[in-house]
Amino acid sequence: MTDGQSAASPVPSEVAEQVGPAWVKSERQLRREAELRGRARRSVSVATASTIVVAVILVVGITSSPGWPRVRATFLSPEAFVAALPDVLRGFLLNIEMFLVAEVLILVLGLLVALVRGLRAPAFFPLRALAVVYTDVFRGIPTILLIYLVGFGIPALQLQGAPSDPVTLGVIALVLSYGAYVAEVFRAGIESVHPSQRAAARSLALTQGQTMRHVVLPQAVRRVIPPLLNDFVSLQKDTALVSVLGPLEALRQAQIHKDLDFNFTPYLVAALLFILLTVPMARFTDHLAVRAARRRTGGGTA
């Protein structure tokens, strides 16, 4: 390499040869850093103090309310908690099962619908129209209503081979409802890939399909992972809606226990279990979003 070339191609990973004096931290910089450290310490103390104050106000406020003894007895009974936990937990496994099956099917359905909406050939017009109608209709129906319609409607048709098991019907309803949302998320991701990427792929003589498969989709999917995870956090909770069809999942089990002695603590058990599952997922989503943002600002413009 000539001198001109090495100077002309600075690469972030390579350390340029040292020119000029070596750096020794100045008095001024040391004072500046000490001041910043002091400020950071003060911020932590203030944050801790204000958190404690808020927590105390909340606890005192709630426990001193006139109905508190009654609430504590009906919602926070340790005995009822222990009694309900095994059954509710067993029910919750069914929620997780429904969630996992539905999630896979939703991803497949959503991606298919998004791809169909992007087809341009005239022969695909009916499919494309169907995809548009599907997303419009199923995003418009409240999930719980859809669960009733699918759960009682499909068995009522008395079709040969149609599922009659409430869990299957519930999963079908969730897939139909969430598939429409996820299709729109995928479509937004596909449209967010810059047209110049398509132009580059097409200029290399890749077909429409190859361009989508090798250039557009990989970039689109990476971008939509955070919003997709967000939808899945919401799906985890909505598996509880299937309880209206009767399967013994967490909410249903909690209901059964509540009906035994009119103590509502089992609901709290179910709520805690859902939180235990959704919080890590929400944090993971945040983590991915932060990482993506960092890559956007730190990376190149390509």
Next chain:
Amino acid sequence: MSLLKIEGVWKHYQGLSVLRGIDLEVAPHEVVCLIGASGSGKSTLLRCVNLLETIDDGAIHLDGAEITDVRAGADDVRRRIGMVFQSYNLFPHMTVLDNITLAPRKVHGVRPEEAEARARELLDRFGLADKAGEYPDRLSGGQQQRVAVIRAVATDPRLLLLDEVTSALDPTLVTEVLGVIRELKETGMTMILATHEMGFARDIADTVCFLEGGVLLESGPPEQIFSAPEHPRTQAFLQRVLEARRM
């Protein structure tokens, strides 16, 4: 016989005529430079040749066959034409090597080992051998654009279109990209370049074409266009370029 023949090509955008009856012939191994102000139609002309834009009138022939025939397949035409863009347009989710071998593997049916060997050979020739496994955002602009050129020639196109390939680059990085193009000329590559680098155009072009307002006003060998332009518009344009350089 000419490799590329452009006949009376018109192109409109929202009622605005950006190409107004362009005629141009390019012989095999010829290097044609399109010069002119931004918005004169240089880029649009290149995009029309690559069928990224559909023309509104006229015809374009490649190897004697009309490629603008609406019954012809665009993918078949693009297999024979390479294109390099101003903003590189490398695929950010692929390594340099995958960027280069994608079209040979998927479009031209080259075996993966063969495509990779060829890509490494080209990277080596253009001083990028150690960047094969890098992702594009780890490269400087000049390196990215050199990879984009390699990607475009890895399929041995009949014709290479270069659309202001140095306009997005830091001045110190321009030379390394121009060096690659100069080397391609020596291998006999037929090229059409839209460029603002007048010195380079003068140096490398067999024919220089001056466009203004979508009209090809004047064309000829570089000595004639740069030293003794006939059209007053060409004179005015070159005068403006010269004044800008002096500042």
